[in-house]
Amino acid sequence: MDLEAVRTYVAVAEAGQFQKAATDLAITQQAVSKRIAGLERDLGVRLFARTPRGAEPTVDGQAFLPHARELLRAADRAAASVRPGARPLRVDVINSRGAASRLMRAFHRTHPGVELDIVMLLDIDSAVAAIRSGTVDASFRAVGAPGRPLPEDLTATRVLDEPLHLLTGPGHALAAARAVPLAELAGHRIWMPGLLPGSEWAAYYEALAGEFGLTIESTGPNFGSDVLLDTIADTPALATFMGEDTRLVWPTGHGLRRVPVTDPVPVYPHSLLHHRDNPHPALPALHAHLAAATAAAPTPAGAWTPSWTPARTPSRTPAG
Template sequence: MDLNAVRTFVVAVDAGQFQKAAADLSLTQQAVSKRVAALEAELGVRLFTRTARGAELTIDGQAFLPHARTLLRAAERAAASVRPGSRALRVDVVGRRVATGGLVRDFHRAYPDIELDVVTLFGGDRAIDAVESGTIDATFRAVLMPGRRLPDDIEAVPVLDEPLQLVTGPAHALAGEQSVTPAQLAGCRIWMPGNDPGTEWAAYYDELAAAFGFTVEATGPNFGVEALLDTIGGSSTLGTFLSERTPLVWPAGYDLRRIPMRDPTPVYPHSLLWRNDNSHPALATLRRYLISAYPGRPAAGVWTPEWAQPAGPAPPEAG
């Protein structure tokens, strides 16, 4: 159905005359008559009768009017849902309890008037495809994983280096250490059941393990963080990794140890990815906020895979 014709019909009803409707729509009276006639032909009924006082609705016109108004409201809502600035900024954070979820919460506290739609997509390939297709506005990911080249229309900028901690139960051989080096983990078993092959985090931890000689085990189903910590707390041989920024509460009886890692500190490198033609104003605000808060990666003292090194300085921000 031609929405311009429907809009002309509604304006003509409200105006009471085709002549006044033409003025309100900046059209000629002939154009208004043609639009209404085309709508009547499509519906197969007369919507108006002409009288000395102007145009009056027929019974069919009266029946159609509320539906015509609903159509126009629906069209406006549909346009608003994709109009930059009038819809929520849709951001993928991998997980709501991980550090990138915290970044988005900090951004929301700084800009409470910006509406956000926070989602969690599984895997970098799916997230990048969603950015490229416009399903989401931005994602936080570790780039570039081996064999993955960003599409030409996707940009990325580093926004967070997330230091890792070793987590053990009280009976583990390293439980009493104030800090550990990655080299001390040689021969250790690190249990991470969520390390699904093909994901960027699996690629990261596999390379970390190869660099320092420990084993990452991803056996068994992933029942979540609580089940993971339950197992780690009762084991003398298994450890796992968590971010120092990951907020967790566990029962006191677990007596888990979060041990900082030093010389070098493994950091998980998060970048913000977005499509370079995305004009949502809140996206530009998010980029400026994250770039200004990122201190930059030190030249020494941290470890990341070569494929995760920043390619260069952040792109200049307009405004």
């Protein structure tokens, strides 16, 4: 059913005249008559009876009028639901305890008027598909892994380089260290269950292990962070990597230690991905916030990232 014809029918019914409806709609009287005639053909009934004063709805026209108004209200609601700024900004943060989640919490505190939906997608393929389909507006990811180019309609801005820490139990050989040079981790078993093959996380740690001769094990089922912490606390031979901004709580009796890694500092490169043509008005505000926040946390001197990591450039606020 032609919604413009329905809108024209309601205008005539309310105005009582074809000419008055034409003026209200800023179209010609001929266009009004043509739309009404087409709607009557579609419905198979006459909607108006001509009178000396203009036009009055027939019995069928009176029956149709409340439904026509509801059709128009429904159409207006549908259009408003996708109008830029009328819906929350949807951002993928991967998980609730990492750096991306912290950045978005800070953005929410400084921009309380921006309505947010936070989602957590497992892998970059899902994130890219969601961005391209419009399911999400932006996603925090590491980009540039070999064989994983971004589609041309997406853009990525490197917004945060997060240093890695070594997490150990109290009995680990490095538990008392104030910091540990990256080269000294060779020969130590670093356990990271849940590294998804083909993910940007797996590509990052594969590059790190290959360049510095590290032993990174991802064997065994991934039962989540609680079991990982229990195992690290109880197993002196194992350690794991954890981002500096990852926030986990563990029992006091675990005695876990977070040891900064140095010489060089390995950093995980977080980028913000979004569609080049995304019109959501909150995206420029998010970019500006991230530019200010990450300028206060520059990349450590001599930091290490994989060779495939795009260069970090000043964040550019998208037009909008």
